[in-house]
Amino acid sequence: MEVIQYSNDTELQLLGGFQLRTKGKKYRFNKFCVKIETEDGTLIRNYLTGSLVLLRPVEMINLETTDPCDYVDFLISNYYLVPENYDEEAILKVIRERQSIPITDNYLDHPIHFTILTTTTCNARCFYCYELKVKGKTPMSLETAEKVAKYIIGCAPKDQQITLDWFGGEPLYNADVIDIICSRVRSAGFSMVSTMVSNGYLFDDKIINRAKNDWNLRNVQITLDGTEEVYNKSKNYIYKDTNPFKIVISNIHKLLKNDISVSIRMNCDKHNFEDLGNLIDFLANEFTDKQLIYPYVWPIFEEGFTRTLEERNELFSVIDNLECKLQEKGYAVGHSNLGGVKGIHCMIDKGDSICIYPRGEIGICEHYLESKFISHIDNPNEKNWEIIKNWRTYMPEVELCNDCPIKPGCLRAVGCPDEMICFPRLRDYLIDHDKRGILDLYNNYKNGFKGDCKNDCQYNPNCPEHKQDCIEHYPTFPGNWQRVMSDGTVIPIKSYQQ
Helix, strand or coil: CEEEECCCHHHHHHHCCCCCCCCCCCEEECCCEEEEEECCEEEEEECCCCEEEEECHHHHHHCCCCCCCCCHHHHHHCCCEEECCCCHHHHHHHHHHHHCCCCCCCCCCCCCEEEEECECCCCCCCCCCHHHHCCCCCECCHHHHHHHHHHHHHHCCCCCCEEEEEECCCHHHHHHHHHHHHHHHHHCCCCEEEEEEECCCCCCHHHHHHHHHCCCEEEEEEECCCCHHHHHHHHCCCCCCCCHHHHHHHHHHHHHHCCCEEEEEEEECHHHHHHHHHHHHHHHHHCCCCCCEEEEEEECCCCCCCCCHHHHHHHHHHHHHHHHHHHHCCCCCCCCCCCCCCCCCCHHHCCCEEEECCCCEEECCCCCCCCCCCEECCCCCCCCHHHHHHCCCECCCCHHHHHCCCHHHCCCECCCCCCCCCCHHHHHHHHHHHHHHHHHHHHHHHCCCCCCCCCCCCCCCCCCCCHHHHHHHCCCCCCCEEEECCCCCEEEECCCCC
């Protein structure tokens, strides 16, 4: 057996610590395990603990013997195998409740993630944009930018790195306010990184130099709706006598050359079903170095859930096929959740993320530009607690949830405009999507990928990159490791790497 990703320490503690094997008791795989057959054996993802193991064919057979091999102790202690009467549903509910961020009087007083809308104006006129209905297009004033910087400096914790996520409209349409905010925040001694959602058209050499050196820009999300003809028609830019597609592709090259990664969002709907496959071929040929480029497919928002069931089935069948093609071309397709039980939905209930709009209003979700504000930078301590609490309301379970193996990774907010009504084809897609992510993780493991110990390998004691972190959790590194429990009990953990 090989452990590809170790259990999340927090998840194990919430489960009650390591489960010990009881002689004579019958065990089964917990219902939240997903199995994938590979040429090397069976990959098993445990959604209760966030761990991943590979069992060889003979090891899968040995699980059924009356006197199984000792690696079964690992599967039992990490909740892959549970007693026949184990109630996963009850334990999942308890974990979710304990992971929920409590709403106290100082909730959102010290955010570390700021989504800032520099403007709601844009140089593109995408037919599907949810901002088309915004009544007034507003750029942030320089005076408001100064206030935003003062607000961030006054509330963000100095001992943590903060993230400024630039949003719009087109955020580069008002780049001067980015300069002001970044300059003030950096001068105040904060560690800061930036990300951006942009159409990519306005990135020239001068802007990229500012972005890299002054804004500390690490990633840009750029939407490509298809190849040249489809893209130019969908974006409907305000400029005449230009070829926006070629300009944006050139700018992506410039960003990558400056070590700024690019996430390419491919919005998908009937108008571009066939062309997105051509776009994937184009990207694979145009960007042969795939280190910093991350294409992914996403459905265009279904405002009011107007699609018929047949249309939804078709949409997710297309997305499924496109993701398979991305993986064939060597791109990682990402994953919905590979870290265990999902206790929060997104930034709306994380407790450390807020949105700041061009006039200084404070909200939690960037999709609501004219409503659901929770405060204002002029009076940040005066919060609308009713709106904040409403964001913590989640969609009720449906019949499909009863036997869904990835249920621990699914948590849907009632107020989210991007949430889909769950139906069988969508559930199948989400499971397949996660399986592709699991295979990506396994291939990285086989290729010797070394990531951040805390975020990628879940305190894997074999990780030489972050040895000190591992020592804290596995004190006898690198021999036969042990976990010291809160009550002083020492539980040995053997190495099953072969």
